[in-house]
Amino acid sequence: MGQFALFPGLSFLFPILLKPKIALTLLLLFSFFLYTFRLDQIPPSVYVDEATVGYNAFSILETGQDEYGQKLPIYFRFFGAYTPGLHVYFLLPFIKFFGLNPFSIRILSAISGVISVCIFYLLINVFTKNSKKSILLSAFYAIIPWQVFNSRLGYEVMFAATIFNAGLYFLIKNQPKLSLLGLVFISLSTYAAHTQRFLVPLFLFVYFIFITRPNLKSILVLFLTQIPNLLMLFTPAFWIKSSGFSPHFFLGQIIGFLSPLNLFFLPNDIDQQHLVPQISLFYWWMILPFIFGLKHLITKPTPASKTIIILILTALVPACLSGEFISVQRFLPLLLPFSLIICLGLSKFNNLISGFLFLISILLLLRSYFLFFPKLMATAWNYGYQELSLYVSSHPNTRFVIDNTRNPRNYILLLFHLNYSPTLYHQETGKLANYYQNPLYTGNLKFANIEVRPLDFSTDPCIDQILVGDPLSVSPDQAIDHHLTPVFAIHTPQNELVLQALQTNPATACPGKVK
Amino acid sequence: MEKMSLPSNRLIFSGILLIVSILFCHWFDSKPIWLIALVVFSTFSLFIFSHFPKFNKIFLLVLFIFLGIVQIKSTRFQTMFEYSGYENWYHQQLQNSYPSKLYRLGNIIENKLESPVFYRLKQNLFLSLDFADYFKNFFPAILFIPFILGLINYLRRPNRFLNYLLMGFLFLFFLVGPRGVYGPICLIPWIIFFISHPLET
Numbered sequence: 061m062g063q064f065a066l067f068p069g070l071s072f073l074f075p076i077l078l079k080p081k082i083a084l085t086l087l088l089l090f091s092f093f094l095y096t097f098r099l100d101q102i103p104p105s106v107y108v109d110e111a112t113v114g115y116n117a118f119s120i121l122e123t124g125q126d127e128y129g130q131k132l133p134i135y136f137r138f139f140g141a142y143t144p145g146l147h148v149y150f151l152l153p154f155i156k157f158f159g160l161n162p163f164s165i166r167i168l169s170a171i172s173g174v175i176s177v178c179i180f181y182l183l184i185n186v187f188t189k190n191s192k193k194s195i196l197l198s199a200f201y202a203i204i205p206w207q208v209f210n211s212r213l214g215y216e217v218m219f220a221a222t223i224f225n226a227g228l229y230f231l232i233k234n235q236p237k238l239s240l241l242g243l244v245f246i247s248l249s250t251y252a253a254h255t256q257r258f259l260v261p262l263f264l265f266v267y268f269i270f271i272t273r274p275n276l277k278s279i280l281v282l283f284l285t286q287i288p289n290l291l292m293l294f295t296p297a298f299w300i301k302s303s304g305f306s307p308h309f310f311l312g313q314i315i316g317f318l319s320p321l322n323l324f325f326l327p328n329d330i331d332q333q334h335l336v337p338q339i340s341l342f343y344w345w346m347i348l349p350f351i352f353g354l355k356h357l358i359t360k361p362t363p364a365s366k367t368i369i370i371l372i373l374t375a376l377v378p379a380c381l382s383g384e385f386i387s388v389q390r391f392l393p394l395l396l397p398f399s400l401i402i403c404l405g406l407s408k409f410n411n412l413i414s415g416f417l418f419l420i421s422i423l424l425l426l427r428s429y430f431l432f433f434p435k436l437m438a439t440a441w442n443y444g445y446q447e448l449s450l451y452v453s454s455h456p457n458t459r460f461v462i463d464n465t466r467n468p469r470n471y472i473l474l475l476f477h478l479n480y481s482p483t484l485y486h487q488e489t490g491k492l493a494n495y496y497q498n499p500l501y502t503g504n505l506k507f508a509n510i511e512v513r514p515l516d517f518s519t520d521p522c523i524d525q526i527l528v529g530d531p532l533s534v535s536p537d538q539a540i541d542h543h544l545t546p547v548f549a550i551h552t553p554q555n556e557l558v559l560q561a562l563q564t565n566p567a568t569a570c571p572g573k574v575k
Numbered sequence: 576m577e578k579m580s581l582p583s584n585r586l587i588f589s590g591i592l593l594i595v596s597i598l599f600c601h602w603f604d605s606k607p608i609w610l611i612a613l614v615v616f617s618t619f620s621l622f623i624f625s626h627f628p629k630f631n632k633i634f635l636l637v638l639f640i641f642l643g644i645v646q647i648k649s650t651r652f653q654t655m656f657e658y659s660g661y662e663n664w665y666h667q668q669l670q671n672s673y674p675s676k677l678y679r680l681g682n683i684i685e686n687k688l689e690s691p692v693f694y695r696l697k698q699n700l701f702l703s704l705d706f707a708d709y710f711k712n713f714f715p716a717i718l719f720i721p722f723i724l725g726l727i728n729y730l731r732r733p734n735r736f737l738n739y740l741l742m743g744f745l746f747l748f749f750l751v752g753p754r755g756v757y758g759p760i761c762l763i764p765w766i767i768f769f770i771s772h773p774l775e776t
Contacts, residue, residue, distance in 0.1 A: 311720075320705070325698070344697055354730060355730045358731055427684065432669060432672050
């Protein structure tokens with residue numbers, strides 16, 4: 061009963077909660093609720109990366125081809141990124157069942173998040189060897205801001221991390237059959253996200269040197285499961301996210317990420333879309349259990365703790381090599397080992413203090429993620445395109461030009477929100493030749509009654525159409541000079557202008573040149 | 576932390592790292608001579624104490640108290656009781672995010688619980704622990720590797736006296752923050768100390 065003394069007011073529940081299976085089931089239900097509550101509204105809008113995953117899954121479902129007309133690709137050419145496609149294929153049943161909407165593209169990450177809580181419980185149990193304590197520590201993992209944030213995203217990062225973590229657990233169990241299963245999972249994770257594609261070879265290489273030697277079966281399993289990747293090895297698509305090695309830059313990224321300021325107080329990710337107001341990757345108080353847990357991990361070396369240390373060291377490498385700036389999402393494989401360290405440190409805390417910290421953390425999460433995040437980060441999450449799509453679809457005979465100067469990927473948001481027929485889209489834009497050799501892409505497109513491109517004030521005001529853009533696309537002076545009439549404006553919940561639409565008046569703006 | 580039985584080649588390696596990190600530390604650039612002397616002297620004292628624990632603790636303590644006084648005297652204090660212009664605007668935005676029914680609750684949480692004092696203390700602590708800042712501005716990035724190894728080695732075999740000393744300085748930074756004319760004077764000896772201990776255990 062000692063483990064439950066941290067919730068003194070709930071003593072009547074003790075006999076039930078003392079049964080680990082019931083407690084674990086309740087924890088998973090709680091996690092499911094946390095990761096799916098208002099999932100269609102928080103995050104506040106559909107981000108371009110989510111829209112491209114969703115629309116390509118929709119296109120595969122409808123036509124068997126992605127948005128560029130490629131039949132069942134291994135890597136999807138999202139904006140020239142060639143993202144491994146397993147996540148897209150796993151989304152198909154959800155889109156078939158729920159339709160193409162924010163909920164259907166995010167539910168797979170939420171389910172992955174719940175499974176990852178279960179995996180975390182199994183993993184921490186290897187260290188604590190106490191199922192009740194492990195369940196309580198897993199409850200902390202379930203509410204870690206980095207875990208919650210990624211479990212509610214409509215793209216592949218949490219899905220890939222969960223497959224990798226499942227494999228890691230089977231490897232740590234260190235039984236021949238389970239190890240083989242672990243290798244299958246770890247190998248499959250390379251088909252789910254870029255990070256795992258670069259992490260897995262490095263991790264397994266170091267793992268095989270320091271923990272266990274591979275046998276013939278392991279090598280065969282790895283070879284067979286990597287055939288599709290090997291087929292892609294000599295295409296530009298395979299190497300698209302590797303930015304080359306510079307020791308200074310590499311170390312700078314590692315230092316920047318590992319800084320306690322970044323982990324516990326204020327993330328230094330330059331992408332606003334990755335940020336939640338007033339909260340970082342972990343709660344600020346977790347720095348203390350992190351230090352205790354780190355001491356525990358390094359002073360009691362076991363094969364399991366060595367595997368975790370190997371994962372930490374190897375996960376830093378691909379994350380630092382795959383881009384110019386720190387992106388916390390590329391460091392996601394570190395969520396599990398860092399959380400493990402924090403929870404190992406937490407296991408040394410007094411139960412009453414742990415209970416208090418849990419309640420405080422829940423309040424911080426509710427405040428930052430469910431209250432501030434949808435309102436303050438709406439602009440970073442491409443707010444406004446759903447409303448724009450509604451307007452566009454209700455005016456099928458009006459011509460729209462949508463400015464993409466500051467958001468060259470915004471065409472996918474329109475395709476997503478309009479649920480635009482992939483068959484029609486393929487007819488209008490044609491099929492891309494040399495799919496895997498063609499990383500350069502353009503976001504300037506024409507489909508339906510929409511043209512997406514930068515505005516051209518020498519010709520656009522002379523055509524009868526509606527010009528749509530952000531507040532910088534058309535200044536008030538330009539609107540007057542070119543005789544543009546405001547039609548509608550879209551604001552965020554904080555009343556910040558995100559999109560404006562202006563009707564051209566060719567007769568007055570360009571007399572004699574009207575098209 | 577019995578270091579008397581250390582193999583001498585490790586001690587020499589630690590000593591070389593200590594000298595290298597002092598020579599390549601940009602923090603010493605354009606600082607007054609007396610301050611450089613004080614910090615270097617403190618660093619060497621810390622290093623000697625870690626290897627020869629019979630070294631006088633009181634002497635080390637007095638030296639670091641003196642460093643602490645210089646740190647406090649040179650700190651540009653930010654007021655604890657109110658936000659700066661931008662922070663004020665941002666916290667107003669946060670408060671405006673509460674639905675009208677919860678506006679009073681928001682006022683209590685944002686202005687009483689998450690008060691400027693609490694925010695400033697957290698900010699002080701984490702700015703003091705910002706390795707990224709130290710290894711981008713004061714030390715060559717490559718020294719981050721021996722720093723982390725040294726930190727881990729220290730965690731494996733900590734010294735109680737040094738623990739108290741380090742905690743004392745972190746508490747000082749928690750209160751006053753690292754912003755100042757000379758920067759984080761008190762932490763420089765510790766960073767060099769950790770850099771010089773990658774092979775201790």
